[in-house]
Amino acid sequence: MLFRQLEYLVALSRERHFARAAQACHVSQPALSEAVRKLEDELDVPLVLRGRKYEGLTPEGERIVVWAQRILADRDALTSEAGHLRTGLSGRLRIGSVPTASGTVALLTAPFCLAHPLVTVEVIGDLQSTDVLRQLRDFEIDAGITYLHEDLGEQYRTVPLYEERYVLLTDAADAPAHRTAATWAEAARLPLCLLTEAMQGRRVLDEVFTEAGVRPSPRVETDSVATLFAHVRTGRWASVVPHTWLHVFGVPHGMRAVPLVEPARAVPVGLVTVAREPGSVLARALREIAGQTDVAAALERLPED
Missing domain, CATH: 3.40.190.290 (D-Maltodextrin-Binding Protein; domain 2)
Known part of the structure; x- marks a missing residue:
């Protein structure tokens, strides 16, 4: 089993279209389709409902894609951890935010980038709150900024940032x-x-x-x-x-x-990450920055002040 096969399956689940998944993975559609078929043969379960066009994943495929997302996330975390031990933190930090909080992201990314100059940051600032949590679960982002509520459960770690008025x-x-x-x-x-x-x-x-x-x-x-x-x-x-x-x-x-x-x-807003160990070293570093930054106090200062 190759990481590439798992990447193709995750892309197919996300894009829900063979051609778009192949384009996202920078391979031809036949190459992606053949790699997924070989993965089915190796696991000895059908993963994709095949007709004249993509019809979705099988129930087995839905279970396997969760494992694939987890394995790929652990691979990326391992690579980041090794890089951190070797030369300092590097890689790409992905942050998703609800629109109402997207203006506050810079209060975290500025000190984060100062502390970790080898890391680049991608901010997705137009997500619905449900999308933030889904993309965290699917390992599409490393951290989210959204509304905090009791329903988040134990699968997430939170760092309160401020109360929205x-x-x-x-x-x-x-x-x-x-x-x-x-x-x-x-x-x-x-x-x-x-x-x-x-x-x-x-x-x-x-x-x-x-x-x-x-x-x-x-x-x-x-x-x-x-x-x-x-x-x-x-x-x-x-x-x-x-x-x-x-x-x-x-x-x-x-x-x-x-x-x-x-x-x-006033409604609490905070940083949310997945509660997994060892987890993403990038997410861990951002949590540390969030814990050291008084976001609420900074938000009280208007530009003309």
Whole structure:
């Protein structure tokens, strides 16, 4: 059994298409198909449902692909560990984040890259919270930044980073200068641009609106916090955004941002990794940086400060 065969099977499971899986692995489609067939012969179980086109994995294939992901992750962890012992930490760290938290990733990657100059970092900043956990389980990312909740279970390790609060972002002309806060009920009456309902960040907002006894009717929905700022910039919409994004953009000229109250809500956000030993040396190094970095304090400082 070769690592290459396992890589092909994992790619096929991910892409759900022979040609796309072959392209992702930089091989021809016949070569990938033959390697998977040889793996079936060696394991003596059918792995792929074959018809005129790819129809999915067999039940046996679904079980085997989990082992393949685990074996490949352990191989990569072993390679990173050996490199760390030889020349210092190197490789590629993959971080996935929910959109509401993606503006905070730099608070970890900056000290991480300073401490480990041979490591490159890939940040995927537009994942849904369920995608963050799935990609962690499937070893597609090394660490995730997402909302922390009790349902995470023992299979994950968490490092709390900060508590997400919410501000009402409006055109300055629509917000009296003396106002230092706004209620959720007041926000619901405005023409709103919000995150889509598929995003965990939006579901949090809907829970708070419900607690306040109101139901928003957003005219525009998006999966990008930057897009929320862009729409408020036009002067036609207001939005509810995490306070963390003020650390990135400040309060742009021509806009006002005030805390939302009645109720005041804060939701914990943190770094999540898979709880496996010995696990990824890159993930372990990022956890150490996260434990040493006061992200919450940094987020209180706006750019103009």
